[in-house]
Amino acid sequence: MSAPSRFDRGHTDDLMTFLSASPTPYHAVASAAERLEKAGFRQVAETDAWEATSGGKYVLRGGAIIAWYVPEGAAAHTPFRIVGAHTDSPNLRVKPRPDTGAHGWRQVAVEIYGGPLMNSWLDRDLGLAGRLSLRDGSTRLVNVDRPLLRVPQLAIHMDRAVSTDGLKLDKQRHLQPVWGLGDTVRDGDLIAFLEDEAGLARGEVTGWDLMTHSVEPPAYLGRDRELVAGPRMDNLLSVHAGTAALAAVATSGADLPYIPVLAAFDHEETGSQSDTGADGPLLGGVLERSVFARGGTYEDRARAFAGTVCLSSDTGHAVHPNYAERHDPTHHPRVNGGPILKVNVNNRYATDGSGRAVFAAACEKAGIPFQTFVSNNSMPCGTTIGPITAARHGISTVDIGVAILSMHSARELCGADDPYLLANALVAFLQP
Known part of the structure; x- marks a missing residue:
């Protein structure tokens, strides 16, 4: 039974499927690539020479994906329209031993990893997923999506002060999950278990990037099911919306004055400084190679970048009914009120007046409302890949997103209509 709404819930249903299939950044980019393949995109290898062909292409590197669609007859200096997002979320990650x-x-x-609300990981059934590196140099994704781990909280009888002093967790001592019984620690036991789960021979795995995830599936919530609760909305909600928007534009048959791009990076939650992060060379390298593959020169590259605009899409803060005083008194974004435009004059967000005009035009074309978010002056403001993208590539960038509650929790909360509204704004931006 679909939730009542004046909007199509098919997009939100698909978002919930995407979240369930994407417990890690590696799974998220694989899920995005699968959707793009159905829209006619094809993967290109960074180690190959790139051809000057039109159509949809994408590059995968670790937990990042860059996808772009070259229209027929696009010039070497044709500007890009970029939707930027990130694939990682705060969680608990497995150590080398x-x-x-x-x-x-x-x-x-x-x-x-990152800045999770640590209490949200307590007494929750957790699975384990990630990337296994094999002896032959290849990699294999693994996903144990069933109750396997649990971080048990101390009973109140042994911590009477918790009701008066609040919960205090030591990151080293109190967050190590249990997964079985036994008096002897056996080195290699977990990896051997995962080799069995992945159908691999014992000793085949020589490296791993593994992380926990809540196995409780996303769900509609509320009297009228107008809300969605689920994991990793920060920021797979934007990755999903950007993927859907790019696929829609690429298959629309419309004349495109720009080259639409999806850039979904890893490691935003830890500063973006990696070869797959927004502060690395991946995006710039892909865009430059696209220009040069079409016979462009450095002058063409400069012209293309000068005319490029990026929407950095990430979740933001909806006004919290129990903590409204923590928000700016005149800016109270509401769920299901449409996407938010993020503004911070100290450049924690990249939006300026001209960027607001670009986003307003996209929302007007799509026929959807938008809201504005600005932080309370008494509180520090978070940041996104927006300022990094603007500074590293000299690209005009605008910070936007969807307003949610419980950001960085193991399960977050958004309006059931907002993912659809965001995706429609992104289509209008990519196809002006």
């Missing part, structure tokens, strides 16, 4: 335990409990040693 994962097998640990004490007092008859078998545990997995984990490290904190």
Whole structure:
């Protein structure tokens, strides 16, 4: 039964499928690539020479994907229209020596990735997923999507002060999940288990990038099911919307004055400084090679970049009914009120007046409302890949997104209509 709405819920249903299929950045880019392949895109290898052909192409590197569509007859200096997002979310990640335990409990040693709401990971059934690196140099994705791990909270009887002093967690001691019983820690046990799960021979795995995820599926919530609760909305909601928008534009048959691009990066939650992060060379290299493959020169590259605009799409903060005083008193974004434009005059967001005009024009064309977010002056403002993209590539960038609650929790909350509204704004931006 579909939730009642004046908007099509098919997009949100597909978002929930995407979230479930994407417990890690590696799975997210594989899911995005699968959708783009159905729209006629094809993967190109960074190690190959690129041809001056039209159509949809994409590059995969680790947990990042850059996809673009070259219209027929596009000049070498044709500007780009970019939707930027990130694939990573805060979570618990497996350490190099994962097998640990004490007092008859078998545990997995984990490290904190990004800035999670740590209490949201307590007493929650967790799966384990990620990328396995094999002895022959290849990689294999693995996803144990069933209750496997749990971080048990201390009973209140042994922590009476928690009700008055609040929950205090030591990141090293209190967040190591249990996954079985046994008095002896056996090195290699977890990896051997994952080799079996992935259908691999023992000893075949020589490296791993593994992380926990909540196995509870996304769900509609509320009296009228006008909300969606689910994991990793920050920021797979934007990755999904950008993928859907790019596929729609590429298959529309419309004349395109720009080259539409999806740039979904890894490692935003830890500063973006990696070969797959927004502060790395991946996006610039792909765009330059696209220009040069079409016979362009450095002058063409400069002209293309000068006319390029990027929408950096990431989740933002909806006004919280229990903490409204934490928000700016005149800016209260609401869920299902349309996408948000993020503004910060200290350049924590990249939006300026001209960028607002670009986004306003896209929303007007799409026939959807938008809202504005600005932080309370008394509180520090978060940031996104927007300022990084603008500074690294000299590209005009605008920060936008969808307003949610419980950001960085193991499960976040958004309006059921907002993902559809965002995707439509992105289509109008990519196809002005």
